[in-house]
Amino acid sequence: MEVVRVEGLGKTYPGGTKALEGVSFSIDRGEIFCLLGRNGAGKTTLLRILATQLKPTVGRASVLGHDVLTDPRAIRPHIAVVPQEARPQMLLSPYDHIFYMCLIRGRSRADAKERTRKVMDDLGLWEHRDKLAADLSGGLRQRLIIAMAMVADPEVLFLDEPTIGLDPLGRRSVWAMLRGLTKKGATILLTTHYLDEAEVLADHLLIVDKGRTAFLGTVDEAKGDTGVGMRVIMEPAAGNGPAAPEVLEPKSSEEILAIVERGLREKRKVTFKPASLEDAFIKIVGGSIEVENT
Amino acid sequence: MYIGLFDALPLLRDPMLLVVISLFSFLPVIFIFVFADQASAVQSLIGAIVLTFSFTGLFASQSVFFNKQWFRFQDMFVASKVSPASYALGLSLSGLVVALPGVVVALVLLVLSGTSSATGVVLLLGTSILLWIGLVFVGFAIGATTKNARRANSIPQVLSIALGFLPPVYYPLSRLPAIAQPIAMLIPTTHAAQLAKYYFGLISIPASEVAIGWAYLIGFAALMGFIASRRAHWVDP
Numbered sequence: 001m002e003v004v005r006v007e008g009l010g011k012t013y014p015g016g017t018k019a020l021e022g023v024s025f026s027i028d029r030g031e032i033f034c035l036l037g038r039n040g041a042g043k044t045t046l047l048r049i050l051a052t053q054l055k056p057t058v059g060r061a062s063v064l065g066h067d068v069l070t071d072p073r074a075i076r077p078h079i080a081v082v083p084q085e086a087r088p089q090m091l092l093s094p095y096d097h098i099f100y101m102c103l104i105r106g107r108s109r110a111d112a113k114e115r116t117r118k119v120m121d122d123l124g125l126w127e128h129r130d131k132l133a134a135d136l137s138g139g140l141r142q143r144l145i146i147a148m149a150m151v152a153d154p155e156v157l158f159l160d161e162p163t164i165g166l167d168p169l170g171r172r173s174v175w176a177m178l179r180g181l182t183k184k185g186a187t188i189l190l191t192t193h194y195l196d197e198a199e200v201l202a203d204h205l206l207i208v209d210k211g212r213t214a215f216l217g218t219v220d221e222a223k224g225d226t227g228v229g230m231r232v233i234m235e236p237a238a239g240n241g242p243a244a245p246e247v248l249e250p251k252s253s254e255e256i257l258a259i260v261e262r263g264l265r266e267k268r269k270v271t272f273k274p275a276s277l278e279d280a281f282i283k284i285v286g287g288s289i290e291v292e293n294t
Numbered sequence: 295m296y297i298g299l300f301d302a303l304p305l306l307r308d309p310m311l312l313v314v315i316s317l318f319s320f321l322p323v324i325f326i327f328v329f330a331d332q333a334s335a336v337q338s339l340i341g342a343i344v345l346t347f348s349f350t351g352l353f354a355s356q357s358v359f360f361n362k363q364w365f366r367f368q369d370m371f372v373a374s375k376v377s378p379a380s381y382a383l384g385l386s387l388s389g390l391v392v393a394l395p396g397v398v399v400a401l402v403l404l405v406l407s408g409t410s411s412a413t414g415v416v417l418l419l420g421t422s423i424l425l426w427i428g429l430v431f432v433g434f435a436i437g438a439t440t441k442n443a444r445r446a447n448s449i450p451q452v453l454s455i456a457l458g459f460l461p462p463v464y465y466p467l468s469r470l471p472a473i474a475q476p477i478a479m480l481i482p483t484t485h486a487a488q489l490a491k492y493y494f495g496l497i498s499i500p501a502s503e504v505a506i507g508w509a510y511l512i513g514f515a516a517l518m519g520f521i522a523s524r525r526a527h528w529v530d531p
Contacts, residue, residue, distance in 0.1 A: 014531055051373045054530045072529070073375075081373040086366040091304035100300040105374050148370060158373065 001029045003156055003187040004050060009059035011045050011211075019045040020211045023059070027189060027204070030182045034202035035191040036281065042211040043191040044084055044160055050189065051081045051158045063156055080149040084160035084191075087141065090134035094125050094144045097133070101148045115151055122177060123147045138165040146174060157181065159190040163197060175201055199277040207284055215284045222280040231279070232259050235269040297376065297384025301357050302391045316396035319346040322464050334465070336409050337496050340418060341463035343400050344486045347422035348457060350389030351429030352450045357385040358437025358526065359446035378528035386430045409494055417493040424511045425486040429457075431518035438526035456481075463487040466497065485510045 004027035011020040020042045027033045035043040048054040050061055052072035060067065066074040088097055098119055102112035120126040123143050133141060142165045149157065157178075163171045171194075178188055178201065192198055198205055199219050207215040207222070215222055232250060236243040250256045263270035305312050319342045327335035362368040371381055404410045433450065440446045461481045462470055467488060470478055478484045485507040491497045492504060 048369075048530070051369070052529065053369055053372045076373055077375040079373050081370055083366040083369040086370070087364060089304060089365060091307065096300075096303060096307075100296060100303070101370075103296040104300065104371065104376060152374065 002026050003029045003031075004033070004061075004063050004189065006046075006050070006061045007059055009046070009049065009061050010057050011042075011049060011054070012057045018211055020049075020056075020208075023206075023208065023211075023213050025204075025206055025213075025216055027187055029187050030185055031203040032178060032182055032188045032190065032201045034198040034205040035189065035208065036195070036198055036205055037191075037208040037214075038285065041208045043208055045211075046208065047081075047158050047160050047189060047191055051079060052076060053081070078155040080152040080154035080157050082146050082149045082157075082159040082162050085164075086145045088133035088136075088144050090132065092133055093130050094120065094133065094136070094140075094147070095129040097144055098125075098147050098151055102151045105152050107151075115153075119147045119150045123150070124173065139167050139170040142166055143170060143174070146177075150177075154186060156187045156189070159188065161191055161193060163192070163194065171197065195276070195278045195281055207281065209285050215280075219277055219280075222277060222284070223275045230256075230275060231273045232256070233271045233273060234259070234263060235271075237266050237268050295380075295384065295387075297371070297381055298386075298388040298391060299384075301361070301385055301388035305392050312392060312395070316346075316393050317399075318396075319343075319349060319458070320396055320400060322459075326464065332407070333496065336404065336407050336494070337466060337491055338464040339400055339404055339407075340490045340494055340496070341465075341487050343397055343404075343418060344422050344425065344483060344490055345458045345463055346393045346397055346400075347390075347426040348429045348483050348486070349454055350393045351386070351426040351431075352433050352453055352457070353389055354386055354430050354433030355435075355437035355440070355450045356433075356446055357388060358434050359440050359443070361385065362438070363441070363446075364443060372528060381528070382434065382526075390426075404494075409496070411494075414494045418490040421486045421489040421493075421507075421511065424508075424515060425482055428482060428511065428515035428518045431515065431522040434522040435518065435525040438522075457483045461487075466491075482511060482514045 004025075006026065007024050009020060009023045010018075012018045023042075023046060025033075035046060037043045045054065049056045049068060050063055052063075052068050052075055055069060060069075062068065063075045064078055066072075068075065088094070095116060099112055099116045102115050103109065107115060117126065120129060123146065125140070125143060125147055128136060128140060133144065136144065142163070146159070146162055149159070159178075163174050166174060175197070178190075182188060190201070202219055204216070204218055205222065206213060230250060232248045234246040234248065236245060248259055250259060260270060262268075299306075305315060320339070323335060323338045323342050326338040361371075368381070401410075401415060404415070432453075436449055436453075437446065440449065461478050461484045463483050467475055467478060467484065488497065488499060489504065489507045489511075492499050
């Protein structure tokens with residue numbers, strides 16, 4: 001069942017900046033849909049339009065069958081958002097944040113207490129419940145912001161760079177939590193700069209570049225469509241000084257065999273690297289995602 | 295309601311800070327009480343109540359800015375069943391929650407001073423609330439327009455001096471040179487303070503000036519409401 005539908009969506013900001021142009025896609029229930037792109041590519045603009053926080057200029061978008069422009073109030077009770085660079089209130093505890101978010105979203109006090117405990121347990125925040133947010137690590141603060149969105153038990157969850165600042169274990173716990181949500185039927189749209197995150201999570205992904213669709217499909221399709229295959233890295237032979245390793249892209253099993261034989265013959269270390277989403281991204285967008293971010 | 299409590303919670307969780315903030319407007323009253331007569335002290339006490347309301351209105355700008363640009367809680371609230379009206383009301387009232395203890399103490403002191411009547415108290419609160427509404431709108435307009443945290447802190451503080459400490463709110467209008475009095479009458483806090491002092495029988499002003507005072511405060515609130523509605527957005531354009 002289709003949960004999100006976007007047709008020819010475009011956004012030009014009042015100052016004249018064109019952020020989005022002719023974007024179309026759909027997301028089915030229970031999917032994790034990743035938005036990838038460099039900074040300023042239009043990811044956050046697209047997410048904010050779908051989360052009913054920003055008006056589109058042209059095109060149509062609907063969430064749960066309701067138009068984001070004409071019927072946003074029908075959408076809002078069923079969604080939640082983790083905004084980019086959101087911060088907790090430093091002088092409040094994690095418990096305060098989550099408990100009050102429950103109350104603000106319309107839960108009764110008893111229900112709010114129960115839900116707060118559940119969400120804090122799920123995200124490993126319970127043991128930190130009474131600390132001030134100022135005393136939490138960056139990763140815990142980010143988890144707290146995610147927890148604030150989770151109180152809603154949303155049908156559609158929008159996350160804008162949700163794992164920034166999390167350590168590898170923290171990121172994996174968020175991934176597991178997101179997967180758990182989709183198993184319960186939730187649909188997730190997330191933007192990320194971490195290509196490994198998109199590779200692990202995305203059922204479908206949209207790569208946007210300069211506001212336009214650069215790629216739409218699955219991770220495997222991204223790799224396949226761009227012709228990105230296995231890469232073989234041959235280290236320089238011993239005694240050759242600091243020469244750069246050779247990077248080869250074999251197209252057939254015969255070529256792979258030939259590289260192995262050559263490595264053995266020249267006594268060079270040979271490493272096989274399967275195609276990654278990063279390779280595909282570079283081919284699609286024409287640059288590494290980090291280049292624009294620095 | 296819960297949005298207001300959530301916004302005020304950092305102060306409510308810290309009673310010492312709450313005492314300092316809620317009594318901030320009343321500090322000049324102590325000096326006036328020490329260095330002048332009781333009538334002047336009562337007049338300044340009324341001015342302090344008026345200013346407490348105006349400061350809480352003005353400082354809504356910080357709540358608006360920080361919830362929108364810094365914490366980004368507004369984005370989270372938009373994507374929920376929270377309505378823009380309840381969000382605006384919550385942020386507006388959060389300041390009042392914090393200021394309430396100081397106002398209550400001041401009202402008790404006014405009653406103890408023997409100069410107050412029930413009508414006087416009601417009309418004092420009426421003018422203060424009308425002024426507060428106008429300045430809440432000013433706060434929303436500033437908070438929604440400001441793009442950096444430094445300005446979000448400094449602008450309301452500068453305005454609080456211009457609207458609170460300089461005009462004749464703590465002291466009588468008659469203390470100003472004749473040439474400065476019409477300028478003071480351009481400031482909304484002056485009108486609110488004049489009306490409040492009049493209803494307490496501390497000054498006497500013609501009926502026409504009373505009417506002008508109310509009209510000014512209503513007009514100011516309406517104009518600022520219009521400006522705020524153009525500046526502050528629930529859904530960004």
